[in-house]
Amino acid sequence: MNITKEDLDKVALSEEEYGLIIQGLGREPTEVELGILGSLWSEHCGYKHSKPLLKLLPSKSKRVMVEPGEENAGVVDIGDGLVVVMKMESHNHPSAVEPFQGAATGIGGIVRDIFTMGARPIALMNSLCFGPLSQVHNRYLCNGVVDGIAAYGNCLGIPNVGGEISFSECYSTNPLVNVLCLGIAHEGELVSSSAGGEGNLLMLAGADTGRDGIYGASGLASRTFGGDQELRPTVQVGNPFLEKLLIEACLELARTDWIVGMQDLGAAGLTSSAIESAAKGGCGLDLDVLKVPRREENMTPYEVMLSESQERMLLIVKKGYQDRVKALFDHWEVPSVVIGQVTGDGMAVIREGEEITAEVPVSLLSSPPLYRPRARKPSWLGEVQSFDARSVPDLKPRQCNPTLLQLLSSPNIASKEAVYRQYDHQVMNNSVVLPGSDAAVLRVKGTRKGLALTTDSNGKYCYLDPFVGGVIVVAEAARNLVCSGAEPMAITDCLNFGDPEKKEVYYQLRECVKGIARACRELQLPVISGNVSLYNEARDGAIYPTPVIGMVGLLDDVSTCCTTSFKDEGDLVFLLGEVLSRDEGRDGLGGSEYLEMSHGLVRGRPSIDLALERRVQRCLLEAIRAGLVKSAHDCSHGGLAVTIAESCIAGNIGFRGGISCRLEEQPEGETKATSADVRLDSVLFGERQSRIVISLTRSALVKLSRITRKWRVPLAFLGEVGGQYLVVEGYLDLPLARAKKSWKGGLPRALSGNA
Template identity: 45%
Template sequence: MTEPTAKQIKDEKLYQQWGLTDWEYELISAKILKRLPNYTETGLYSVMWSEHCSYKNSKKVLRKMPNKSDRVIAGPGEDAGILDIGDNQAVVFKAESHNHPSAVEPYQGAATGVGGIIRDIFSMGAQPIAVMNSLKFGPLKDGQTKHLVNEVVAGIGGYGNCIGLPTVGGEIAFEDCYEHNPLVNAMCVGLLNSTDFKHGTASGDKNLIVYVGAKTGRDGIHGATFASDEFTDTKNKQRSAVQVGNPFIEKLLMDACVEIIEKHSEWILGIQDMGAAGLVSSTAEMASKAGSGLILNLDKVPQRETEMSAYEMMLSESQERMVLCVKPEFVEDVLAFFENYELDAVVIGQVTNDKQYKIYHLDQLVTDIPVDSLTEDVPEYDREEVQPQRMIDEQDYHFAPEITDLAATWIEMLQRPNIASKKHFYQTYDSQVRADTVVRPGSDAGVVRIRGTKKAIAMTNDSNSKYVYLNPYVGGQITVMEAARNIVASGGEPIGITDCLNYGNPENPEAFWELDKSVEGIASACEKINTPVISGNVSLYNEYNDVAIYPSPMVGMVGLISDIDNVTTSAFKDNGDLIYLVGQTQDDFNGSELQMAQMGQLKGNLRDLDLDQEKLNQDLIRQAISQKLIKSCHDLSEGGLSIALAKSAFDNDFGFDIKTKLTTAQMFSETQSRFLVSIAPDKQADFEKMLQTDFEYLGTVTTEPEYKVTTATDSVVVDGKIAAKSWKEAIACLMK
């Protein structure tokens, strides 16, 4: 095709189709370049100035997040964050969203989401050790949603399993608002010798830029712009914007990058993954961070399609590709090294000191712009904020559940898709590969041992968007603290988080208020427990026909288990063990799974979260685990005490006989800051002395799978076999 001229682009406003506003185009042409940008240059600005790459709508909000602690080696701004875990070791982790691509091409959208996040980890020089995911879909009521779920799960499993990385945990939720806008958030965790860390920079005049990995094709062009747009009935079929993955090439690339950084660190000055916006974002960001310029020769780029234009090559998001900055004296070594792995490795450019970004194609100069204009000169928007009217209208509403039959309600709740067993999905994933997995999916957190040490890494991701919808600030705090309870219940100390911030259109004042307030809530909770936010991403414009998803921040948290003997799971261990509820229970039903079951909608406000009490309870549980007082531990979340009891009994086919001061309704309350624990009878005095207050002795674990419960208002015996069958088979039944 003949590319439009710079004048045509201006006159016909073609830049609008790529997401640039009239004001932004005018800023580029009149102020930055003082001329009209050509076709390739306009394309570069459109992807680099998209929300997905520039965070132009969210930067102001993101600055509220704490990102420092004694452990932080690298924080936001790198491909992934790094935390020191002692003994010259560091943990590297990040989460990314791949929401829009997964809505259009669920298998490849999910697979390339996993591939991209793994590259973010090994581009830091780290060996990836585990992946996790947080998924949200519409209700499982029609063939289209079921197909979407099956394909996303298959894509995650297909890619992760082929690469040989265990999927050790995650979460899946189903709500109406995600029917046309599923959320697919992937997280990867890796390990690194602290001294091997590589920055994503391109510095030093005349140093060389080396392209490594798969060939460049036409897939994923404008993927970053696509991710910064909203869906409508007419605008959601951009399949060309979805990338196509090859896990076998990624495995070679991963092994090669980890080895070259470990054994030949001096060869490489910088390394970065080609993620969103492909070749332009990786090279421009590397040069901008180093204060350098670049010259690229696209005729050298390995291509798998013929007659690709400069625009197509620069914007392609073909997968499994990396950019390296290499000293000239080592370039032959680097090329030979990757050739041994049967990977393309080619010099495609060099670093300059003039801060210009120059691209040649077919021996013509097709781009000559200041490199910082792509990364540093992006406008930063200060969006209008308005509290949603629903919060003002419903602030005094308190949902009061009606339970006439405790046993029937209990079984019904166990069958709800948000609570029921997700094994139907996660059995697709290999959770044991690499043989370091200590705790597999199904408990509170995944746990992976660190070879050659007594240490392990606990990891979880959490997102309860129903709470955030009702009260973004408190909901944001709860998201962090629920993740922290999962880490603590597994025997770990929370040390840092990554996040995916999934929201609607930031130009809508109510949606922006939700983003801003929930980030403030996340920040306050992180400060309380000293878990800096060291990486993450923002996914805005998650709307369909102008209707937004719930505000859905996902928190991925990593914890350090200093002694693997402290690893704790949620399953009851022995007949006769004593069961305790730690924490106070109140009538917290707004935003609960029971409210959705009985009302079919969310309504009301949330009680303020007492961060001091939350931290105290977490610290007490950690102390009790380290002193070997606790045999099982489970945090209370969706469905409250009744669900935590049943889930703790399922694994080993136990029952329990308990008596509680709680009312029957409070068995399903979702009050925060609570844990369910079991202890050996001979530890009772020590355990109670440590806790002192805010606990209730409930009863004992029994060998017969019968759930005997006496509340303040009821007595009931539930057949544990029926309860377990209901919980285990509910999703398989819905998926048929």
């Protein structure tokens, strides 16, 4: 075979890698072998640029049962004999090419990762980033992605309980579509993905194999691509109905003892699923592509092996049980067929009838070369970080009302109801706190427990300071769970970055991962699963470095869960956590939504005190568990005024307070508002970490103060709940209905192009 540079490009392999292949095989590879190696050694499957970094992330805790990479998803023990299985994955590139199917098959893939392990999927969540909706193409992408998620997820009957959507120019043409799935199983019911037992059979169940999605892993997900290429044929088409049948059939199969393993077919199709399970089991395999049912004629072995047709499962069936397995799938009207067997010689043999088309050691396939690319701190970083608040004028008191309304209606802050009401978020009868709060809360049937779930990202902070941004994303996700009364338990992450072969991008990746690792250690949180999506490059270069953190937390008693909404007339409102400071760079304006919206600036340097963060979280959790807190809302995006407004809107009740310009801590731990020369924009709209707006009854105050003193956490009085106005004396005075209209109307207007 005569290999050209073009042939290698097609499978995203370098000439050096080709040399390694020849060395490993002792000969030149066949076409099929080259395709298989290209896929398995791709960034998407092989993590060749990110693996060394991922080792920095802590992955153990006393609850963790399955760590990253061991199986399709991570597993944590929640007691009562139950385990939670969780993973998040990106489908950015397919969604950029074909938003509806790209997002839909993203849901399909992540759901398969969960039920493959024998766990029933019980919740979906997603984190989406798009370019500004003022551009028609971004609206097309956003509406298409949302439609795709709704169409696929709703058909499956798995609740989509929330997530986040954000907008920034850098995601134009390269949207981020990260989807998370959470499953639940009894401890003994988990199924491994590893093959084993010489003579055991490989069965393929589900959809027929077509030509869709060939080169998905090596092509779409592992390099950048120009705008003019017609890439739609590399995007797969989903069939959620078949997936629903597969869920039921596979979960039923998981309760039998007829199989040794189960593995879904995802990126790189049959190739990666078969080879990965053989690699995990330390065995070989022999499969015949002629036995694979096809939906198209004249498919080559290459196409069959690399097709990414959706809704397919590989079953590793104990010898002699194939008829029972087939009967089980027949009942669910899902086709299944034996395509090969497990062997003991460590070789992956792919044949087409009698003819062997590939024969490669599994060990070579599953050990891609690892790279530690060179990192370089971007030269522009110092410049964007330097921000002197004195360079922009402070707000005048009369500007506060319109600024708040404008912020409330900006798509990054406005209500996301227009999106999440298109997702079934209540099926399965577990949804206690619905989308729109800081975190979703699900009860665990048969126990008193609850699970809280959130996804968080902040590309802008990570752009301004990759390390600190990474820290903050983890801290904020944990804070969101704590606000709902849950103890944070485990993380799944999606690392969305640009081209890692660019030194500046690799620097961002490395620093973000270090930041995440730092926060994980401080907050004692393990990363149990995740995925890396590199080569996210839009027209004007790389996207913001955007790690997305999915986090699950546990409530021992779900009835104690807390929401963001103000509840009753006369309740007192406090700011728990970091108080204002005049220290350089601590005004919270840098990187804020306000600064970008009002002054068109993306500058400054976010900051966080992790030790304080941890104390604030412990403090709030103790107060919520003691029943002292009636509402808690993370105060970050949009600042204090937006946070208060959101709690008012959620509770349909007003607020009256007298925050003047400074919140100063009093010796007894409680603080009073006093006026001073701190900036108005900083007080109302500055974004600082480790702050939570809470409300409580007057009678709970003494007990709460005791807890805040114990944790050395500042507590500042803000005002009282009541009425139908949002009032901050001297600065804000708005009818609640007006604020609500802006907040609710912002996104629908933008989505329809009438912003």
